[in-house]
Amino acid sequence: xxxxxxxxxxxxxxxxxxxxxxxxxxxxxxxxxxxxxxxxxxxxxxxxxxxxxxxxxxxxxxxxxxxxxxxxxxxxxxxxxxxxxxxxxxxxxxxxxxxxxxxxxxxxxxxxxxxxxxxxxxxxxxxxxxxxxxxxxxxxxxxxxxxxxxxxxxxxxxxxxxxxxxxxxxxxxxxxxxxxxxxxxxxxxxxxxxxxxxxxxxxxxxxxxxxxxxxxxxxxxxxxxxxxxxxxxxxxxxxxxxxxxxxxxxxxxxxxxxxxxxxxxxxxxxxxxxxxxx
Numbered sequence: 001x002x003x004x005x006x007x008x009x010x011x012x013x014x015x016x017x018x019x020x021x022x023x024x025x026x027x028x029x030x031x032x033x034x035x036x037x038x039x040x041x042x043x044x045x046x047x048x049x050x051x052x053x054x055x056x057x058x059x060x061x062x063x064x065x066x067x068x069x070x071x072x073x074x075x076x077x078x079x080x081x082x083x084x085x086x087x088x089x090x091x092x093x094x095x096x097x098x099x100x101x102x103x104x105x106x107x108x109x110x111x112x113x114x115x116x117x118x119x120x121x122x123x124x125x126x127x128x129x130x131x132x133x134x135x136x137x138x139x140x141x142x143x144x145x146x147x148x149x150x151x152x153x154x155x156x157x158x159x160x161x162x163x164x165x166x167x168x169x170x171x172x173x174x175x176x177x178x179x180x181x182x183x184x185x186x187x188x189x190x191x192x193x194x195x196x197x198x199x200x201x202x203x204x205x206x207x208x209x210x211x212x213x214x215x216x217x218x219x220x221x222x223x224x225x226x227x228x229x230x231x232x233x234x235x236x237x238x239x240x241x242x243x244x245x246x247x248x249x250x251x252x253x254x255x256x257x258x259x260x261x262x263x264x265x266x267x268x269x270x271x272x273x274x275x276x277x278x
Contacts, residue, residue, distance in 0.1 A: 051073075052114070054104075060123050069210065071211075083102045088104065110140070115148045164198070189244075189245060
């Protein structure tokens, strides 16, 4: 085989992820055009002009809390998703194994359409709820948001900022009692709870459910469904063990111990032994 033949052969068979993904869709679309009646044309949405979404990072956050919703919300037409922290740079998770880069500092952001506050382990949550700079910024941003949201114990941070007074909310299952006992909040055992323009999600994975609901509010149900399919979100876990209301005491204790050990391994012992947030 000559070099030119080899190049041509390679070109014919080379592909990209976009081509692979588009192949089946294009085939189905072509088949549909041969059978479906002509309908009204729909203009493509204009580029840009979508919601500005800011996700707050702070030391000790739980990795999926911001990244799960970011995967969903970054797919919305025209949306921008920005990671924000007190200072630009890498911010470590609760286990200390992974860091996510904050592209903007608090001082650089004064308006957002959507604010998302993730949860954390005990040390991270307690530090955030006592961080006056963080809480003041959350309050300022909340005044102008279309939606203010949280995942997991991020609701405790919102409560510490005074945003959940007299409201219904949800949080991580092991933190629900603490949230209700410490703040003027009625905690509901749901995947997500909307109260006015505030939407709180339960623990970790529930942030994806909340983000899809938020996507429907921002861009419509059809777009949210398309995003759900785009990320192939169809959870079918191998175990029926994710609902705390149906878990026995032994499994709950084991779950919390695993969390604590993973957090302590990366960042030392819990800083507030009187509070068990999960």
